[in-house]
Amino acid sequence: MVYYYPQSLTNLIEELTKLPGIGPKTAQRLAFHLLNTTEKDAVGLARAIMTARQKTRHCSVCANLTEDDPCPICRDANRDPGLLCVVEQPRDLFAMEKTREFKGKYHVLHGAISPMDGVGPEQLTVNTLLSRLQEGRVKEVIVATNPNVEGEATALYLSRLLKPKGIKVTRIAHGLPVGGDLEYVDEITLAKAYEGRREI
């Protein structure tokens, strides 16, 4: 009879394989690390997963990831309520924040329009965006979706939807490498892109 890993180790490897970019060999290496590391680090990771899921939610105003609702950005009275930056994901919002250039508020779509993947405006937070805009305080919507096909389609869709309502819609400049990912762009490039925005 041939022996394999104990059941609980096999199970841990399987769970790790579900993570994006983690193949069976990496999962095995991580599993052995988690068994050999200190109790503090292993329990720390398990607890951090649970805690992050329990504590974070989507802000009811801007749909950003937050522990408090509304999120600190929506509650910040020093931010310009006339400027609204629309991003695909929370990580894009935080990338934008790191530039220290933008002083307005945000709206997180949680995706981009992609008919191939069955994602239309109704799968995104477009309805909440429209309600926010109906309050009439937003003068300019800056579309900071990714510079790829889906992001451009979303930008075009939003400009066609919002322009008839008399709202200025701008797109961050193509200083970004086309086909790239907003998340991975360095702060200076992203800041330049924000600076050079043009009306759609």
Next chain:
Amino acid sequence: MVYYYPQSLTNLIEELTKLPGIGPKTAQRLAFHLLNTTEKDAVGLARAIMTARQKTRHCSVCANLTEDDPCPICRDANRDPGLLCVVEQPRDLFAMEKTREFKGKYHVLHGAISPMDGVGPEQLTVNTLLSRLQEGRVKEVIVATNPNVEGEATALYLSRLLKPKGIKVTRIAHGLPVGGDLEYVDEITLAKAYEGRREI
């Protein structure tokens, strides 16, 4: 004021960065995945970490990872108690098992001799190995440590320790990997393969 991730998310990213081979960007990607995935998968991973740590221990006989002590291999009466394969890590034991060739028992050292890293025989399970050998049932010790400096040093140390006790000590063969290409093999491996040639 500039906003960053919520505290619980920052904490999750930090915990993930402690894993081997996981940098800040990968940790961020994994953290967002763990927040967006199903409750079942996220909780599943957290639980799997805790369960694997609680249930697995080192076998008191061979030091293999196991849920039961002694481990299933040590308890298996169909395995030849005269053959003992010495490996560095539990993952090496399972790699050996997958070959379905070896029908003896194992001993896991949990490392290899490496004076640079302060690892000597007393940091390994060499003492338990000696006690096992004193029972007198083992006829041959097969040293299957890694074919690198530390693994070779460990193999040499074990052969010098055990040969005077009248135990046959063998080393797994060095040579060309099956399916490999002679042209791409390094000189030392090829020299070893030549040295270890056998009549067809």
